[in-house]
Amino acid sequence: MNILDKIVLRKKEEVAAAKALVSVQDLENSVHFNRTPYSFKEFLLAKDRTGIIAEFKRRSPSKGLINGIADVAEVTQAYNAAGASALSVLTDVDFFGGKTDDILAARATNHIPILRKDFMIDEYQILEAKAWGADIILLIASILTPQQINDFGKFAKGLGLNVLLEVHNLEELERSICPNLDAIGVNNRNLGDFTVDIQTSFDLVNKIPNEFLKISESAISNPQTIKELKVAGFNGFLIGENFMKTDNPGTAIREFVTQL
């Protein structure tokens, strides 16, 4: 069993526990549930933003502890002020150190799109995302059937949420593509064995139909890489560790964007 299998097994328990604690009705009655999510596309293509989707991530299975003290409200505000087009907030508890309140805290002080970064396996999690004030959900091709991707995408879009599909190779891309998506992300990290290779993005970019926003995800640590990814056709760049591993992620992103 690889790490992804373990995460999905645990996720099923986590979702079952959450359902027992908070009803769908409660989610639908939450303050944010009826807000209109921001358009991912609008912010990603805005000329006064950088295309960076800046991630708040305390730990990961591949790196262990990345940052145990950073404050989610403080860091996401600094990301926003530095010109991030969107925020990504990890909500997985056991493997990424997320807290269920993290999206709420980021939402309270930021007026740009927020991605609920998690392993979505159940419609209930999409309702949670809406209830917490997220704007975008992630669907990971390697853990979902094409039917699930289509159904979850449709369900999310019905709630006004934006949908980001994550793929790692051509086979996943070809089998998963469907109309209920806004953006397609190429993950440069293989979630099964943690190997990283930016070349994955360059290899797949031209296979993504132009109607979708194109995002390169993971292992980006150099502004020069962003320039090259832009030339190749990418609209967005998901960066976590490069900022979070520093003492001050807000300062790190500010210095990074001056070199773009």
Ligand SMILES: O=P(O)(O)OC[C@@H](O)[C@@H](O)c1c[nH]c2ccccc12
């Ligand atoms: O920290 P990095 O290497 O900049 O990567 C960020 C992001 O792409 C990564 O956290 C990620 C991409 N896809 C995921 C799916 C689940 C959890 C995490 C991820």
